[in-house]
Amino acid sequence: MPFTPLTRRECTARLVSRAFQPVVVSTLLLLLVALMGPGRPAYRLTWFAISAGVATGLPVLFIMMGIKWGKAEDLDLRDRLQRPLPLLVALACSAGAAAIVWLAKGPDNLLVALLAGFVPGVALTIITLKWKISFHSATLAGATIVLWWLLGKWALAGLFIVGAVGWSRVVLRRHTPAQVLAGAAVGLSGSLLVVLAYGG
Numbered sequence: 001m002p003f004t005p006l007t008r009r010e011c012t013a014r015l016v017s018r019a020f021q022p023v024v025v026s027t028l029l030l031l032l033v034a035l036m037g038p039g040r041p042a043y044r045l046t047w048f049a050i051s052a053g054v055a056t057g058l059p060v061l062f063i064m065m066g067i068k069w070g071k072a073e074d075l076d077l078r079d080r081l082q083r084p085l086p087l088l089v090a091l092a093c094s095a096g097a098a099a100i101v102w103l104a105k106g107p108d109n110l111l112v113a114l115l116a117g118f119v120p121g122v123a124l125t126i127i128t129l130k131w132k133i134s135f136h137s138a139t140l141a142g143a144t145i146v147l148w149w150l151l152g153k154w155a156l157a158g159l160f161i162v163g164a165v166g167w168s169r170v171v172l173r174r175h176t177p178a179q180v181l182a183g184a185a186v187g188l189s190g191s192l193l194v195v196l197a198y199g200g
Helices: 008-019 022-035 041-068 084-103 108-128 135-151 153-171 177-198
Strands: none
Touching: 008 153, 022 041, 022 108, 022 135, 041 084, 041 108, 084 108, 108 135, 108 177, 135 153, 135 177, 153 177
């Protein structure tokens, strides 16, 4: 099959999509939340390392092992049928990280951030069993809500990035517009529910 060079539009979409992969967004969000928490810098970074290591590091390691064994194509898990087990592992790790923070009396804002990822994650996992909803849009939309809770209304400018990422996923034919919009809606509503219930 002959190689077809990517158009400028497709190259831009690929860069945007890769820059805002769910694991990247989730890890950076945990870092920001941890750094804005109480205590000395070493305390904050320690809690970031613990929460990110469990909530995002272990799921990525599991998927990488799946790729090596031929059980997954890439970190995006393009094939919907390959998603259930890695997503269940990711949910378990997210819940585990939240439990560690809660039981060890870690930073409250970090606990809220973890739960704001876990709650919509449950809904996304159930939906993706039947329909390939966008995790890119959901993760970034949820992160925007957490940043709004922490930083105020100006953080809602992140919704423009949500739109750009959604556009990239459609251009790359990873999702339909409906799947992108549904992902954003689930991420927004799930994270907002947690922030309003636990964030004060």
